[in-house]
Amino acid sequence: MRITKSFSVRSRVSFFKAMSSAVLLWFTTLSMVAAHEVLPSIADMEEVDGRLVFDVQANLESFVAGIDLTETEDTNEAPEATTYDELRALEPAVLEERFRAFWPQMAAGLTVNADGVPLAVELESVAVGSVGNVDVVRDSEFTFSAALPEGARNVQVGWDKAFGVLVIRQMGVDAPYDGYLEAGAQSDMIALSGGGQPTGWQSFLRYIPVGFDHIVPKGLDHILFVLGLFFLAARMRPLIVQVSLFTLAHTITLALAALGYVNISGAIVEPLIAASIVFVAVENVFTRGISPWRPFVIFGFGLLHGLGFASVLGEFGLPDGTFVPALIGFNVGVEVGQLAVIAVMFLCVWQALRVDRGENEVGQGFALYAVLLVAAGALIALNPAGLAEALESPVWLFAAPLAAVFVLCMMSIQFRDQLEAYRRFVAIPCSLAIAVVGAYWFVERVFL
Structure with a gap:
């Protein structure tokens, strides 16, 4: 039986709002690296x-x-x-x-x-x-x-x-x-x-890390979209359905664009990619599972993201003689990068999910997130900087949001007596943070 906590509802709401604001702030700092990307x-x-x-x-x-x-x-x-x-x-x-x-x-x-x-x-x-x-x-x-x-x-x-x-x-x-x-x-x-x-095999192997590199760490917009899919529901079936549709769609347009059959300006594609991030993140707040329209929307957004990947390939091209193996290798690298993002986030929230589903591992959960929080804090402490530099530091940009996620997971465990604690204290705040970043990118790419 779960023990009811002595915290008042008002205290819980205030604490929730404070931590939600923190994670929103830290995820929003990711928006500062959207422009001036380094190209080969x-x-x-x-x-x-x-x-x-x-x-x-x-x-x-x-x-x-x-x-x-x-x-x-x-x-x-x-x-x-x-x-x-x-x-x-x-x-x-x-x-x-x-x-x-x-x-x-x-x-x-x-x-x-x-x-x-x-x-x-x-x-x-x-x-x-x-x-x-x-x-x-x-x-x-x-x-x-x-x-x-x-x-x-x-x-x-x-x-x-x-x-x-x-x-x-x-x-x-x-x-x-x-x-x-x-x-x-x-x-x-x-x-x-x-x-x-x-050879074809050599080109295939060479372009796998190229594709991975353009997800982790360079593809922040694609990372946030994949996390938007993850935070809808961290269960295998909806996750597999969403990722499979997204993969199929962006594979189609990546191939068509790389072969020269499709050519759409980045001025159109990039804002739409930002809009796709906002859509999936906001929908996570209002739905608890895959809506009837979400598979079609994800497939459509996957087509857009494929054009975004193609623009990366367009910067340096693919070898003519081994074009197809290189293209496949690049796409495999992209998929491995996406799966790595999902795997890392799943490991981050796994213990909070277990507690939310009734597993009696409360003490273990607090201990795990305390250790992870200290590790993230150590990374930040080893890279001291002023506020302006911190907001642009790769260590801060990744370690600080993860630290916020660990705190939210601890909150989910602390308030485990509440209905859907994981969704309320982890999935929704993280989705809102993702939506804020996507909205900023959309405005920046259209108007700034």
Whole structure:
């Protein structure tokens, strides 16, 4: 038999409102990383008249500002954010001059070897896009080259990890090499005569982590949508139905968009994705199970999210020769990322669910969430920052909301005598927090 607590109804409501406000505040800070996403640089490499020429599409402002693109998911989070924004507003000729002055520093971070011999690189040209919307990465390109030793057969390419992800695409040969290099990784040995194209199996395996990375940690909007599905009801059947429909839908549009059959502007897709987050989160507050229309709505929203994933692929493309395996690998990575999000949140709320369903593990539940709360607090404490920096810190953005979820789970256990305690003290506050973030993103993407 459950023991009735001595807290008054007014005390319980006040405590509930206070903690709901806390979780809403912390989840809302996630909205601050919605813009200025870090994108990979793309280098087309070709042998021309005895020289190895690289045409690179890149965010020049991030290089000149000195932002560490491996450690940064959003340029707003970087200590150099102010300098970066100033560079974004410069006229093309001025930014070109700034980049040329920066070039010696960048050249020192480039690695180009021919048959194991380091090559000296030279900057040949810089083309800076015009100043437009400073919240959108402007199109810029620079070209550098290196003289090849006579008889060179293989090259290896890479750059310093601070410059971020580098996509290498070999041009002008049969079966060209295509590589996605992260965190300062070096390419494989690339045969100058071609033939270095990855097999279908290799492309499949290479693009799984790429897809995962665009859910965890970069796909915050997709993370919140999946959590919106989770908080409807943390039971297997409704969760499987929702995730399966969502997966089927976004797989369809991801494939169609990647193949070029569908092309819808991100200015349309991104606000609708934000709206989808609001819809599923708000519906969680008013329904206790899958409504007759929810499967159709989720399928429709899944189509939109597939277009969002396709826009990511569009930034760096997929290898022509192994397009289908790479696409499947990317999609598998996305699914693994989504399942990881669900698994982590399920583990976070599992004990509160057990107590809510009548399992006599109250003391164990309090002990578990106390330990988890201390762990989350330790992560935050190890990353001290002022308020402004904290709201943009990846550690705070993930650890603080989880800490709030642990507190809500403890409340659910504390007030377990109330009907649907887990839903009232965990699922609804978290859904409201998700809805607030989605609504902010919608306004930001439409009007700001």
